[in-house]
Amino acid sequence: MTRLPRVLFDVKTADTCRWRRCDGREFVLREWEDGAVLYDAASGDTHHLSLAAAQVLQHLHNQPSTLEGLATGMLSSGQEAADGQTFLALEALVEHLNKLGLIEKSIEPEKH
Amino acid sequence: MKKASNLKSIEPRLNVSSFTPSEITHALKREGIHLSVGTYTIHLQSAIPSVSESISLLYADYPLNEDTSFADFHVSINHPRNVRRWIHPQAIFRIETYEPFKPLPADQAYPLLEWGLNWCVSTQYHRYLVVHAAVVEKNGRAMILPAPPGSGKSTLCAALVLRGWRLLSDELTLVSLNDMQIVPMCRPISLKNESIPIIQKYDESVTMSRPSFDTNKGTVAHMKAPKESIQRVRETAPPAWIVFPKYQPGTAAKLDKFSKASAFMGVAANAFNYSMLGAQGFQTVSKLIDRCDCYEFSYSNLDEAISMFDRLAQQ
Amino acid sequence: MKSCDPINRVLRDPGACSSFNLRQWDLLIRQARHANLLGRIASSLAERQLLEAVPDKPRSHLEAALVVAERQVQAVQWEVKCIMQALADVDTPVILLKGAAYVASQLPAANGRLFADVDILVPKSQLDAVEMALKLHGWITTHHDAYDQRYYRTWMHELPPMQHLTRETVLDVHHTILPETARLRPDPQKLREAAIPVDGFTNVKVLAPMDMVLHSATHLFHDGELEHSLRDLVDLDSLLRHFGKNAPGFWQTLVKRAQELDLTRPLFYALRYTSCILDTPVPAETLEAAKIGSPSKLTVKLMDALFSRAMQPAHASCGDLLTGSACRLLFLRSHWLRMPPPLLIQHLLHKAFISPRDTQY
8 A cells, every 4th residue: 555544543433433345245356475356246347455455355254343343353463452553554455445446334333 | 273172181281372372362352261370260351462462471371271161250451442542542451341440551451450350359259368468388388478569579479489489479368268278379470660670680581571661550560470380370388477578778688576466467457358258357367377477577688588488498 | 132041040040050050150140240149149049058059160259249248237237336326316216228227127138238338217307417416426428519419408318428437338318218309209207107126226217018118119210220220129029028928918008008108100110020020929919909000001111121121230241232221211210200300401411511520531
C-alpha cells in the first residue's frame, strides 16, 4: 500500500464499524510467496493483492470484524498488541479493499 | 496444378512451394487457397500482387489443403472499390464481408494481412488462452516472451530461432485450456524499423519480405520461419519459462527472478481473451504461472541474450 | 434466392446438423457468425448433447462462441447490479428490457445470445433524475452532436445512449417502447402495471410474458434495426415457445393484450414470420385471431417479399439481387412508422448530408 490515510487513526470509529466480505460474492484467491491475485466472479475483474490484503480478506470471509478485531486476529503469534503503525496500515488496506468492491461495512448491530 | 490423387500415400503433402509463383497468384486471385497453419486453416483470396509474392516467399513450406471443404477463417485482401484505386491504391482486409480495419495504402497489403490474421485468432479462437507474446522452444520446453510493443520481443525471438530455438509463434502464444500445452502456429516473424537490418546482418541467409514503409508501426518486414519449425508445427511443448524482456541500450544482459503474482498480472494483461474466458482464464493463467519460472530480462546485445537463454535451457 | 440451407435448417431443427458434412458446417458457421447466432446455435446443440458429436474443427468455433456467450451473461448480470446500485437513491420503478430482461429472468432466449447494450424502461417524469444519478456513477452521454441529442430527446423513446467510463458498457434508457412520434402509441403505464419482479434482484422488474413478446415484436417490426433481424426473430421464437408452454393462458389472451396495447400489427407479423421461417408452434386459433392486426392483402404480399429477404443472415451465400434494396426499403419503412413525414424528411436529409463525416476514402 502506498497511499496513507488522510486522518489519523480514530479508535472510536474503528471500534464501532464492522467490515465484512461483500454479500453473495464468489472470490477465487491464489497466493504465491510474494503476492496474491484474486478473481471476482461477479464482476469478472482480477485484482493484484499484497499478501496482507489477502489475509484481511480471508479473515473477513470467516466472520465480519472491526479493525481492532482484524488487528488482533492477524497478529503473528510472537506479537502481543498492534501498534499505531500497524493500525494505520490496516486501515489503508481495508479502505483499499472497500474501494475495489470486495468488502463492505456490515449493517448488523453491534453486540456490546 | 499437380494432383496428388492415388499417389497420396507415398507423396508428401503439397506445399505452397510445390507450385510456381504464377500458379499461386492465379489461384489466389480466383477461388483463393486453403493454407494450413498449424492448428488452423486459412482460406485466403487476394488479387494484390505483393500479397501473392509474399505468400510464395514466406509460406513456401506450408501445406496447401487440397480438401477445401472447411476453413477456420475465410479472409481476403484486395483493393477497395473506389476512385482512389487509380490515384492512391489501397488494400482492405476482410473476414467474409466484415472489415475490421480501415483500408491502408496498397504497399502495406501484406503486413495488413498478417495483422488481420492475428485479429482473427485473437478474437475468435477461445479454445486457447491467446497471449500477446512470442514463444520459442528448446530441449522440449517452451519459453514465453510476453511484452508490449517496443520491448524488442520480436527481434529477440528472431535471433533465438536463427540460433537453434524452435519457433512456436512470434506474436500470439496459444495455451491449450485442456492440457496447458503451448500450441505452435509458426507464422512469419514481424520485424520493425532498425530490427530489420540487425536481423539481416545477424544471419545473412535469412529470407525476408520486401519492407513496407510508413506503416503506423514504421517500416515493417516479415522474416520467414525456419523450415524445421514449420515442419514440426504439430508438436506442442510444455511451458517452462515466462520471460518479460526489455531492450535497454548499453546494458549487459541481466536476468532477474520476477514475482509470480506480478507475472500473473503481466500475462493476464497481455492475453487478448483473458477476460472473455472468465474463471477459466484465471485458472489457466494460475496454472501457467505455477508451471513456469518467471523472469524479468534486460539486454542490449543479442549474442549475450542468447547465451544466457541457452544456459537456462541446459539447466 | 440462393440457398440458406444450413442455418435455416438448424434453427428449425438443431438435430438436422448430425448429417452435415464439413462443407455444410463451414457454411453454417459463416452464416451463423454473420447473423450473430453462433452462440445461440452452439447453446442449443449443447442443451441437446449434440455438441460432442460435431467434428473437431467446427466444434472449436462453436465452443468459442459458447465461451463468449457465457461471459456476456455474467457481464450483463453485473451491469444490471451496477445500474441498480447507481439508481438506488432514485425512487422509481426500473424495468429491464430485451436481452438484459432475458438474462435476469433466466429465459431460454438468453442462452448463447450476444448483447450490445442494456435497455431499461423508466417513467418519463423520472428521466432527469435517472440520467443525473447515472452520470454521478460514471455513465456519460455518448452523442455529443447537438442534432443527435435533439433527435433522441425530442423525437425518440430514449435518452441518447450512455456509456460507462471504465467498463465501457452501453446503456439505453427508455421511457416508452416506441418513439413519441410513432403512429402506434402503446401506453407505457399499462406495461409498467403488469410488470413482474425478478428472482434474485431487488427493485428490478421485467415485462409480463405477453408484453415481453409484444415489445420484442414491436422492436423488430417497427424499429428498423434490421442488421439483427434474424437474431431478433430467433428471440421471438424462443419467447413464444417458452411462454406458450409455461405461462398459463398465454396463447388464449395474447391477441387481446395486443389490442389493449395497440400492438396488433407487430403481433400479426411476429406470429406470421416466426411460424413461417422458424416453425414456431403457434396454435391455429391464435394465428387466426391475430389476423385482426393484418394489413391489406397487397401489403402482406409486399411485406412477405421484404421480410423473407431481410430475415436472412447478412452473408454473401444468402443474398440475392433484391436483398440490399429490401433492407433499404425496410429501413425507410421503419422510419416512416416512427416519425410523421415532415420530421422523417428532415431526419433523412440530416443523415444524408451530415453523417458521412466519418466515412473514409
